[in-house]
Amino acid sequence: MTSIALYIHVPFCETKCPYCDFNTYAGIEHLVPQYVDALAQELRLWGQALASNPLSDVASPRATIDEGSSQQPVATLFFGGGTPSYLSPEHIQRLMDTARASFHLLPDAEATLESNPGDVTRERLDAWRKAGVNRLSIGAQSLDDGLLHLLGRRHSAAEAMQAYRNARAAGFANINLDLMFGLPGQTLAQWQDTLERVLHLRPEHLSLYCLTLEEGTPLEAWVRGGKVPEPDPDLAADMYELAQEQAGAAGYRRYEISNWALPGYEAQHNLAYWRSQPYLGVGPGAHSYLEGQRFAVTRSPRAYVERVRECSRLAPSLWTPAVLKERGLLESAEAVGARQEMAETMMMGLRLAEGVPDEPFRQRFGLGLQEAYPRQVRELLDLRLLRWEDGRLKLAPRGWLLGNEVFHRFLG
Numbered sequence: 001m002t003s004i005a006l007y008i009h010v011p012f013c014e015t016k017c018p019y020c021d022f023n024t025y026a027g028i029e030h031l032v033p034q035y036v037d038a039l040a041q042e043l044r045l046w047g048q049a050l051a052s053n054p055l056s057d058v059a060s061p062r063a064t065i066d067e068g069s070s071q072q073p074v075a076t077l078f079f080g081g082g083t084p085s086y087l088s089p090e091h092i093q094r095l096m097d098t099a100r101a102s103f104h105l106l107p108d109a110e111a112t113l114e115s116n117p118g119d120v121t122r123e124r125l126d127a128w129r130k131a132g133v134n135r136l137s138i139g140a141q142s143l144d145d146g147l148l149h150l151l152g153r154r155h156s157a158a159e160a161m162q163a164y165r166n167a168r169a170a171g172f173a174n175i176n177l178d179l180m181f182g183l184p185g186q187t188l189a190q191w192q193d194t195l196e197r198v199l200h201l202r203p204e205h206l207s208l209y210c211l212t213l214e215e216g217t218p219l220e221a222w223v224r225g226g227k228v229p230e231p232d233p234d235l236a237a238d239m240y241e242l243a244q245e246q247a248g249a250a251g252y253r254r255y256e257i258s259n260w261a262l263p264g265y266e267a268q269h270n271l272a273y274w275r276s277q278p279y280l281g282v283g284p285g286a287h288s289y290l291e292g293q294r295f296a297v298t299r300s301p302r303a304y305v306e307r308v309r310e311c312s313r314l315a316p317s318l319w320t321p322a323v324l325k326e327r328g329l330l331e332s333a334e335a336v337g338a339r340q341e342m343a344e345t346m347m348m349g350l351r352l353a354e355g356v357p358d359e360p361f362r363q364r365f366g367l368g369l370q371e372a373y374p375r376q377v378r379e380l381l382d383l384r385l386l387r388w389e390d391g392r393l394k395l396a397p398r399g400w401l402l403g404n405e406v407f408h409r410f411l412g
Ligand code: SF4
Pocket: 012, 013, 015, 016, 017, 020, 021, 022, 024, 081, 082, 083, 116, 139
């Protein structure tokens, strides 16, 4: 039976950062106990549905139940948000226990928890490890206090460094640090300093994201109103190249546009997304892709709690995207056509250094890459944005900086 990636969304943050447009809220902590109950219920119900009904519209007709186990295998589990570390350790333990009881969590499953530096105390770290979390992602974002202030972060650079050291001391052997560049007013020297200090720490994994000014966020309004300087895209490109230069020299491999890892520490959960493998997302606003079906949970945490309660009365055989959409737990559910699936495979797969392999694509869709996309492939090869290597279509060196130029051509 094909294993899946399991995503658990935590829509709470102590304060909302001015650049963030994720489905997360400050000031609704009173909902946490009901939300955790609902989440545990949703996990149990999906576990039952996928175990008892693997050939329904929630799974591929190609999937078959493993003879040894009727539970859906889960290869990776990811607590994302929001701020998962904002939940109490008891809540994390309960959700891990529920996931283990509801699914067949593979023995070597990667279990990641996203955290804010201020929450990364020794006590919590020990509790997360005990619960089964084996990979910690720390939202450091910058090691410059002025930029952290601009980003509305509640921690200092020193606290971010301390969080990392605490995690190491607690025995975490797989740590990711999230950092942002291309920030308003950020200089190349500031970025270089942050990179040097971070590389000196030797986390196993680095996610380095260029700031996107999301419409409707306070930061976007401040930039539009001239209150903070507009980020310079050329400088951001220089920062990206510097990151690749420095991380590469320090032994990290850029395996995805925004992600670098020491050998063997690539994020298995995110690889499942980029390789268009099946995943299940639970919690408000979470997305799922179980072969042939794409669906998203309602975004409002309050509505989520109510809808899970209502839908928990359904028999497992009725726990399907179509029925859950009708009952309002899902805000969207659609069958993904072959053409759309091919486009998504290209757009996600080309983000990876490994690219998109021709032969598996042919086996999956009945067409090779050049037959499926003759014009796009030819043009992108001519523009030296893509290249062929070992039967795979990959980003060429120029393509790494111009990824969006590449991906949008496969839309539609
Ligand atoms: S902590 Fe993370 S998820 Fe929460 S508001 Fe800030 S950026 Fe968004």
